[in-house]
Amino acid sequence: MTELSQFDDDERALILNTPGVVLKGAIVSDGSTSPLVFLKEVTAGARAFKQAHRHENAFVKSVALALKERPADEDSELPVTEEAMPEALKLAREVAVLLREQADPEDAAAYTAWLVHLATEVAAAVKSRSGGLFSKKVAINDGERRFIEDLEHALQA
Template identity: 35%
Template sequence: MASKSSFTPDEWARIVASPMVAGMAITAAEPSGLWSLLKESMSSGWALLEAKKDANANPLVKAVADDIADPATRDAVRHSFQERFKGSEFSAAKQKAIDELRAVAGILDTKAPEDAPAFKAWLKHVAQEAAEAGREGGFLGFGGVAVSDAEKATLAEIDGALSGGGTPAGIAET
């Protein structure tokens, strides 16, 4: 089973940030009101808390959920996140997030092949939870739909990015 020591510090920061990146992709797919934005943004944090409490969680998911409490890890995640998204227009954030999830999938496939399927499934779950967190198209929380067409399309893109994997920056193909 993979653990923090299976990855370089940069790779680990990207893996730990990946639940937030999945939520960000959904939020950027169709920005809505402040309340929906807050709910969608908070959903990845809730997913980490749930994983931390879940005795049956995949060990790598649990390691991510546990390690996010470490201030050094949070700083590394913040730095990694800023490095990848700094200066991005909001309209480009969704594609950058999808690309980052594709890179994370490649890291997982290369460094943690036994844990990769369960971790990727968890990231898809995090994205689905973010999509369902806020209603889209309503007024003041009334009406609208639970998951918009744009969010459904983004969920499909996330699925493709995580399923297809890829070669992340810094890892050579063999």
């Protein structure tokens, strides 16, 4: 089993920072500036983090618990620009490479699947109309779908 302690400080920071950045990328991927939408998406993200405290994979569970115990970052900014998406994809690519090189394959796969799950939960938190006023509501709009697909590709790169 992979342990967080086997990584140096920079590597551990990458592992622990990536889920939050993916959360921010997923939040801005819908293009909405509505405070209500933002609140629903943040709530969905928080629920996904809490569920990870009981994750079946011990490595993912240890990451989620380490995030819970980690002090809040006072410099943390809310995702207000689309810059969160490229940053999330960059970190996802880096963490995937790191885990493929240094973690058990099962743990690497579980962690990357958890990142996709997190983004999907946030994206599905609010239904939106994709084709205008008279179109039906969809759980995941085109921007969110592109972000999730790009995230999956980044994690496989």
